[in-house]
Amino acid sequence: xxxxxxxxxxxxxxxxxxxxxxxxxxxxxxxxxxxxxxxxxxxxxxxxxxxxxxxxxxxxxxxxxxxxxxxxxxxxxxxxxxxxxxxxxxxxxxxxxxxxxxxxxxxxxxxxxxxxxxxxxxxxxxxxxxxxxxxxxxxxxxxxxxxxxxxxxxxxxxxxxxxxxxxxxxxxxxxxxxxxxxxxxxxxxxxxxxxxxxxxxxxxxxxxxxxxxxxxxxxxxxxxxxxxxxxxxxxxxxxxxxxxxxxxxxxxxx
Amino acid sequence: xxxxxxxxxxxxxxxxxxxxxxxxxxxxxxxxxxxxxxxxxxxxxxxxxxxxxxxxxxxxxxxxxxxxxxxxxxxxxxxxxxxxxxxxxxxxxxxxxxxxxxxxxxxxxxxxxxxxxxxxxxxxxxxxxxxxxxxxxxxxxxxxxxxxxxxxxxxxxxxxxxxxxxxxxxxxxxxxxxxxxxxxxxxxxxxxxxxxxxxxxxxxxxxxxxxxxxxxxxxxxxxxxxxxxxxxxxxxxxxxxxxxxxxxxxxxxxxxxxxxxxxxxxxxxxxxxxxxxxxxxxxxxxxxxxxxxxxxxxxxxxxx
Numbered sequence: 269x270x271x272x273x274x275x276x277x278x279x280x281x282x283x284x285x286x287x288x289x290x291x292x293x294x295x296x297x298x299x300x301x302x303x304x305x306x307x308x309x310x311x312x313x314x315x316x317x318x319x320x321x322x323x324x325x326x327x328x329x330x331x332x333x334x335x336x337x338x339x340x341x342x343x344x345x346x347x348x349x350x351x352x353x354x355x356x357x358x359x360x361x362x363x364x365x366x367x368x369x370x371x372x373x374x375x376x377x378x379x380x381x382x383x384x385x386x387x388x389x390x391x392x393x394x395x396x397x398x399x400x401x402x403x404x405x406x407x408x409x410x411x412x413x414x415x416x417x418x419x420x421x422x423x424x425x426x427x428x429x430x431x432x433x434x435x436x437x438x439x440x441x442x443x444x445x446x447x448x449x450x451x452x453x454x455x456x457x458x459x460x461x462x463x464x465x466x467x468x469x470x471x472x473x474x475x476x477x478x479x480x481x482x483x484x485x486x487x488x489x490x491x492x493x494x495x496x497x498x499x500x501x502x503x504x505x506x507x508x509x510x511x512x513x514x515x516x517x518x519x520x521x522x
Numbered sequence: 523x524x525x526x527x528x529x530x531x532x533x534x535x536x537x538x539x540x541x542x543x544x545x546x547x548x549x550x551x552x553x554x555x556x557x558x559x560x561x562x563x564x565x566x567x568x569x570x571x572x573x574x575x576x577x578x579x580x581x582x583x584x585x586x587x588x589x590x591x592x593x594x595x596x597x598x599x600x601x602x603x604x605x606x607x608x609x610x611x612x613x614x615x616x617x618x619x620x621x622x623x624x625x626x627x628x629x630x631x632x633x634x635x636x637x638x639x640x641x642x643x644x645x646x647x648x649x650x651x652x653x654x655x656x657x658x659x660x661x662x663x664x665x666x667x668x669x670x671x672x673x674x675x676x677x678x679x680x681x682x683x684x685x686x687x688x689x690x691x692x693x694x695x696x697x698x699x700x701x702x703x704x705x706x707x708x709x710x711x712x713x714x715x716x717x718x719x720x721x722x723x724x725x726x727x728x729x730x731x732x733x734x735x736x737x738x739x740x741x742x743x744x745x746x747x748x749x750x751x752x753x754x755x756x757x758x759x760x761x762x763x764x765x766x767x768x769x770x771x772x773x774x775x776x777x778x779x780x781x782x783x784x785x786x787x788x789x790x791x792x793x794x795x796x797x798x799x800x801x802x803x804x805x806x807x808x809x810x811x812x813x814x815x816x817x818x819x820x821x822x823x824x825x826x
Binding site for chain 2: 270271272273311315316317318319320361485486487488489490491492493494495496497498499500505510
C-alpha cells in the first residue's frame, strides 16, 4: 500500500465546543488508500514546529473526495491547526500505519471510545456495521467531548459519563461488562486513554473475546524510520506508527 | 556530466547527499515518497552486535526548531541484520550502504567491525562513538580522547573499508579529538552527532523523556554544527561528513563551504520527506548557476 504527500484544501475546520475540532479536507490521492484506524501526519505551517502532527482518520467520504479529521487542541501544532480556515492549503502525509480489521462478517461487535479515542471510530463503525451488529459505547470528560456524536450519527450508541451529566453515570468499562452479561459479543475494538483500553482488554481477555486497541505514542517520522514510538510487545519491539497504531490487545496488553 | 559526483574517503557516490543514521531506518522506510537510490549513500540505523530494545518511552520531545530523542539504539542486532535486513536491502537498494556501528566495549566495536568487514555490499563504516543515549560506549567513548583514539586504532586494524568516525559535539575541544582519530586511522570524520539536551513537562513535574536526557537535533542545531565543521576542517586533512540541522539546499551549501565534502540529512526529513530529492536538485541547479565543474569546488571555500 502506497503513502503520499498531498497538498489538500480545507473545506471546513469547525470548533465543536471547548478544544474539540472537526477538520474536512479535499483529497485526491490519500483518500483512495486510507482505511479505518489509519492516520495522517499534518505538516505545521510554523517553521519552528518541525514534527508533523499525527491525526487519525475520522471519516472517509469517497463520494465527495473529503477526508475528515477530529482533533483536540493540546499543543502548539494542533492550536495552529485550529486557526486555519476553509480555503487554506495544508500538506498531509498518509495513509500511515495499520488500521482496524474490517473484513468481518456476522459478528456482534462492541466498539468503545473514550474522549479523543472516539476520533477513528466513525469510519470503523461505518465499515463494520454493514455486515455485523455493532454497539458503540462512547465515554468522555465533558459535554463537548460528545458533540462529535452528532457527526457520527449512529443509532446504536450508548453514552456514559463519569459525572452523569450526559448519558448514564458509568465508565465505559462498567458499561461493557453490563453488555457482556446480556449479549454474546464476539469482538471488541477500542480507542481511548491507555488505562481505559487496558481495562477493556482485561475484560476481553477474561471473556475470551478478540480485541483490538488503538495506541498512541509520540512520533517523529510516522514511517517506522526513527523508532521514536517503539513499544515492547509479545512479538518483540514494534513501532506504533508503522506496525500499529491498531494492535491485537493480546500483543500489547498483558 | 554529473557535477555532483563525489568520492568520499574512497566511496564513489553519485552525489554528496547521505541520510543521517537513525533518521532513515533501514533504508526503505521512505520509498513511498522517493527512490532511495537517488542518494549518494544511505547511512543505516545504528547497529550493535546483540539486539537492543532501546530506551523506555517517552522517546521524543519537540522543541522550537528541533527535537530531542532518546531512542537508545534500538536495533535487531548483527545476525538479524546480516540474514534478513541485508537481503531485503539488496533486493531494492543499489546505492552505497554505510553501517553506523556501535559497541559497549572496545572489544565489541572490533568484533562487530570484523563481521561487517566481511559483507561486500557495505561501502563503509560510520563508527559511532558519540551516541548520547546509551550508558556504555557511545558518547562516553567519543568524549574521552584516549579511548576515541584507541577504538579507532583497533577498529582500523580489522577493516579495509572506509572508516568514518562520528564525533560528539558534547566535548570541550572537538578538533583535538578529530586530529587524534585521524592519526589513528580514520578515513573521514562525521560531525555532528546530536547535542545533549532535556525537556521538562511542567504539568507532570517530570522530564519529558523516559531517559531524562536526549539528543537534540533539527534546524536549531545548525549554527553549532557549522561552527564545528569549520573548526575541524582546519584541524584535519581527511574529509568531513557534515550534518546537523540541514533542511534546505542552502544549508547543505553552507556546510560544504565550511568544509564538508558530503552532508547527511536527518531530522528535517521527518518534516519534509522529499528533502533529499530537493537538495540534490538544488545542488545541481547551484552548480549550473555558479558554473562549477563539480560541487567539490566549494568544499572548504571559506578557508581559502
